[in-house]
Amino acid sequence: MPREINAGRGAVAQRKNAVWITDTAVVSALSDHIDEIWEQLLKAKTAIRPVERFNVDGYRSKVAACIRDLMPTGDRSMLHGLVSRLACAIGPVPSDAALVTATAKAGIDMLEQRKYGRACDAGDILPSSLAHIASQTFGIRDQGITISAACASSVIAVSQACALIHSGRAEVVLVCCADLVTRFVFSGFSALEALSSQPCMPFDKNRSGLSLGEGAAALVLMGRERAQREGLTPLGRVCGWGSASDAYHVTAPDPEGSGLIRAITLALKQAGLKGRDLCAVCAHGTGTIANDAMELKAFAHCFSDPGDSGPRVYSVKGAMGHTLGAAGGIEVALGLKTLEQQMAPPTVGFSQPAQGAERVSAQAVPIQGDYLLTSNSGFGGINAAIVLKRGG
């Protein structure tokens, strides 16, 4: 069972202005609704299937988790459709919310359109397009900022949202993250030889690469006082966050996991927790040999206590692919589900554990506890982690 929270700086800040997550929405290739996504996850379903959106002849991989009926409309990016689906799946967002968006490649589909000589909205090509689209779609006044830190974009965006609330600069923040599967991205990861020819197998000893996916998430973060004023009950609370660079290589993780260890340590310290207080860890778990090995090493460092079997570790990328800059936001939303349901979802694609992956399972596993950590690592050598608490 979790220990009592230490009265550190983070704990004091939480008492002053705790950050609640009061609403979430996720759109992925599994479904447009988080409850259905959760059900599919528990059944170990995968949305990774043959790519039909563009020609994949000549690529080693021919699979990805694309949203089947997501298409560009006229000269506009698919981001519009993706964000509209989010808006349909979430409750009203206060119009005074600050907006923080996150993406790795935003409306890159429009740059492709332009290169092919097709009509495209130049505004959608701008990397800040996601903030513009989200601001309009959700009807909030703030024009927002867009954070880009490769696959760690969303978790850093959530951290920045928490910082705005903690410091009293905002009462409500909408975090909106999205990324698309496009030929641009697919060809790039293919050229880097990072794609698996089969649906990815996170933490499996026979894993051979990642599978791309597309998706989006919206998270409403609110200071406790504002949420109570509005009569809202929290889905969960953000207790701590941390981010750190490897300073090792821009496309390969530090094999020792130094950046991830530091990010997790900072997040736990701010939450006033130890690794043994966590009941589950939502790993980045891409299925690449280097990433998964690095993560397992970092987890062993951060969560190993003599006589303690440590938290359950899972990855959702075998079910919905690697959604790049949206991954962290989707995983925060599903992490809240994990805590609420007290059930760690199966790691789809996982079968035979890689060394150190004993806490990963191909089946859903009941958990007991209030705290979950979710982390992501990305190009540029950036790592970010967040600690979530069940309820308020």
Next chain:
Amino acid sequence: MPFITGIGWVTVEGMGCGRQSSHFSMTPGTLPKIRRKSILDRPFVHFGRMDDFSRLGLAGIALALKDAGRHEWTAKRPVGMVASTVLGCIQTDMDYFDTVIQGDDMASPGLFSYTLSNCFLGEAACYFGTNGSSYVIYDPHFAGLTSLSALLLNIQLHEYNMGLAGIVNAEPPPDLPLPGKPLPGAAFVMIEKTPPSNETTYGPIELAQNDTILFNHKEMTSFLHLIQACVQMFHGI
């Protein structure tokens, strides 16, 4: 209160540091070619393969660190880095996708990695041994103060005690119909919570509760305004 301890820039007029140059301006035009030896003391194997956007950003960071006397290191240190950009590495995106169109077996993996606009921060982290948080903010507004606000907020919340905030905008692609085009160049400031001494700083910088940026207790309206104010203050202009 944190202080600015270093300034570095690359503009159409050339490269500069706050302590060495008494003039700073950002104007339209063509940026100078950035060579490794003009910004880095030691060899850097990655430099040759970096795109123009990354070289520009790395140069701004290198010059600011040098100006602050923080460019040398023996152990990794928690220095945060946040950069605002309007267009990011959009020219690199176009160059990379050209290699895809030429034939997928021609797609350049090296170039692709620089289509993630935060990668130059990773290169800077590798070269200067900084392991703090690092990210890019896409900001359509030309004032470019979002990176500064974010960094000061992170320092205020004790996430780290020193960091670099800046703006990076490569020359806009000439054939892209964009709503507006930012001035090309990069500028970074080094900010420290506890500088070695008051004599080593340009002055105090603060994120006020109404989100304005105050340098020497005066409101700054843009990143360029801030750099100019620092230079004028230091050189007594």
